[in-house]
Ligand code: DX5
């Protein structure tokens with residue numbers, strides 16, 4: 291069943307020179323912190339890694355939702371956990387059969403998520419949803435913030451929602467890319483539990499107002 295909506299600001303869009311302050315400013319208003327780790331191989335961009343996560347762990351108690359856009363994330367599960375990660379999401383394109391990587395994450399005390407790029411169909415992960423705490427539906431091509439939301443990904447969300455509910459699984463559906471106050475309500479209607487927002491929050495003149503605008507849009511949305 292769908293859970294109450296949760297908001298996960300993505301630090302990719304934050305002022306990285308003032309990262310601690312940026313996170314602490316929104317902390318009372320959000321549910322998770324989305325941390326985009328990019329390796330320059332799986333995606334054509336490089337962001338931040340374990341030392342940044344460890345530094346952030348000292349300044350916030352938000353759960354860390356680590357989106358690992360990497361070709362070999364499992365090699366780093368132990369340092370991710372030690373640094374303070376709570377959940378690691380790896381890509382289905384990297385692990386067509388994710389059973390071993392899911393077990394490895396759990397063995398390190400991490401929750402496990404599986405992400406799908408826009409071209410990857412839901413059927414590719416269907417046999418493995420029951421292994422996942424989180425299914426991340428990418429609504430932009432991964433690698434960069436502030437891209438335009440791809441509408442057709444909502445069909446994938448609806449398909450995933452139907453599958454999860456029909457089997458009574460506890461797996462959350464997360465959406466990532468191009469999310470903000472203007473589209474969050476209809477994305478919720480498709481069946482999303484967790485909303486990642488980078489540019490819409492940290493790119494706004496007032497990040498707290500931006501989160502509140504998302505919350506307001508979600509509250510006035512009739513539940514699916
Ligand atoms: C993109 C990242 C996203 C990104 C979203 O590869 O996975 O988490 O930060 O940024 P916005 O919300 O700006 O589209």
Ligand code: ZN
Nearest residue numbers: 326357466486
């Ligand atoms: Zn992300």
